[in-house]
Amino acid sequence: MVTKxxxxxxxxxxxxxxxxQAARFEKARSAQASAVLEDYVELIDDLLTSQGEARPxxxxxxxxxxxxxxxxSIGRLKREGLATSKxxxxxxxxxxxxxxxxxxRARHRLVVDLLVAVGVPPHCAELDAEGIEHHxxxxxxAAFARFLxxxxxxxxxxxxx
Amino acid sequence: MVTKxxxxxxxxxxxxxxxxQAARFEKARSAQASAVLEDYVELIDDLLTSQGEARPxxxxxxxxxxxxxxxxSIGRLKREGLATSKxxxxxxxxxxxxxxxxxxRARHRLVVDLLVAVGVPPHCAELDAEGIEHHxxxxxxAAFARFLxxxxxxxxxxxxx
DNA sequence: GCTTTTTTGTAGCCTCGACTACATTTTAGG
DNA sequence: CCTAAAATGTAGTCGAGGCTACAAAAAAGC
Ligand SMILES: [Mn+2]
Ligand SMILES: [Mn+2]
Ligand SMILES: [Mn+2]
Ligand SMILES: [Mn+2]
Numbered sequence: 001m002v003t004k005x006x007x008x009x010x011x012x013x014x015x016x017x018x019x020x021q022a023a024r025f026e027k028a029r030s031a032q033a034s035a036v037l038e039d040y041v042e043l044i045d046d047l048l049t050s051q052g053e054a055r056p057x058x059x060x061x062x063x064x065x066x067x068x069x070x071x072x073s074i075g076r077l078k079r080e081g082l083a084t085s086k087x088x089x090x091x092x093x094x095x096x097x098x099x100x101x102x103x104x105r106a107r108h109r110l111v112v113d114l115l116v117a118v119g120v121p122p123h124c125a126e127l128d129a130e131g132i133e134h135h136x137x138x139x140x141x142a143a144f145a146r147f148l149x150x151x152x153x154x155x156x157x158x159x160x161x
Numbered sequence: 162m163v164t165k166x167x168x169x170x171x172x173x174x175x176x177x178x179x180x181x182q183a184a185r186f187e188k189a190r191s192a193q194a195s196a197v198l199e200d201y202v203e204l205i206d207d208l209l210t211s212q213g214e215a216r217p218x219x220x221x222x223x224x225x226x227x228x229x230x231x232x233x234s235i236g237r238l239k240r241e242g243l244a245t246s247k248x249x250x251x252x253x254x255x256x257x258x259x260x261x262x263x264x265x266r267a268r269h270r271l272v273v274d275l276l277v278a279v280g281v282p283p284h285c286a287e288l289d290a291e292g293i294e295h296h297x298x299x300x301x302x303a304a305f306a307r308f309l310x311x312x313x314x315x316x317x318x319x320x321x322x
Numbered sequence: 323g324c325t326t327t328t329t330t331g332t333a334g335c336c337t338c339g340a341c342t343a344c345a346t347t348t349t350a351g352g
Numbered sequence: 353c354c355t356a357a358a359a360t361g362t363a364g365t366c367g368a369g370g371c372t373a374c375a376a377a378a379a380a381g382c
Binding site for chain 2 (some may be wrong): 337339340341342343347348349
């Protein structure tokens with residue numbers, strides 16, 4: 001039913017190979033655009049849970065960037081409705097931010113588990129997953145869960161079969 | 162060289178979580194910085210092989226960006242010593258560019274194969290691999306090859322047969 | 323309470339990768 | 353050959369995400 005597309009085989013309704021390829025790159029670019037936001041919400045949620053608060057300075061240190069950079073990115077989080085902040089009281093996640101954080105964390109773990117399951121050394125899996133995670137689609141994620149024998153991939157109910 | 166702190170040698174799991182995490186993010190950022198270059202050389206090599214030439218316009222169309230964007234990026238490829246170009250004669254790869262292209266293509270294929278092997282639908286594997294590939298380390302790649310049953314995954318040219 | 327340190331925020335600068343608009347050059351058509 | 357179309361290149365703008373340097377406010381120390 002779907003395309004079998006292993007090479008230049010534009011079965012997707014007569015789409016030229018160029019368009020298919022362009023769409024692929026476009027998808028990767030789009031994923032990258034949200035990568036920073038995803039890492040921030042995951043980390044903020046982390047800090048809120050473990051420390052009870054998420055201060056810009058802590059966020060910056062954990063991310064390995066300057067505090068100025070972190071504050072600017074937090075500004076973007078706020079613009080996008082993912083976070084709020086109180087002066088000298090740290091950063092908080094909106095419901096949307098919390099939801100995103102939960103999905104991002106689950107995805108991160110699943111990616112690491114998958115890498116380890118296919119033989120990647122755990123330490124290396126952790127390293128690579130930080131970048132890989134942002135490019136793993138829900139479909140692939142579901143496949144990962146199936147491969148790992150998890151019976152409950154996500155709470156999203158996105159099934160592929 | 163461990164005399165930075167009073168702490169003994171961190172055993173890659175015992176060191177400050179902050180530093181580990183920061184290093185992880187730093188590695189992901191670094192990988193992303195070369196993602197565009199990698200996609201360009203892979204595509205240019207593709208076009209040179211299949212079409213005999215790699216024109217900026219073709220490159221732009223395949224990547225789904227404007228020709229101005231492509232030309233600017235090609236400029237960066239040239240600055241970095243990966244490509245050359247002749248006016249109205251297209252873009253060519255330097256030896257370094259060719260080498261990079263070969264490695265990038267092999268990695269791309271291996272990533273797709275791995276995804277398919279763990280149950281990701283082929284079409285989806287193609288899509289996701291475009292972004293994932295840039296974050297897969299040599300170590301992980303070797304693990305992928307092993308998992309797929311490939312014989313001796315050319316780890317730094319170490320021939321063992 | 324006053325001073326010092328830490329934290330937070332701003333301002334200004336950079337590169338990269340995207341875009342549009344315009345200019346030029348080559349190629350193709352008549 | 354001369355003109356129209358296509359390809360190529362330039363210029364200028366933008367936002368994102370880095371940085372440093374400086375300014376101000378809060379927390380900590382004394
Ligand atoms: Mn990440
Ligand atoms: Mn993560
Ligand atoms: Mn790619
Ligand atoms: Mn690729």
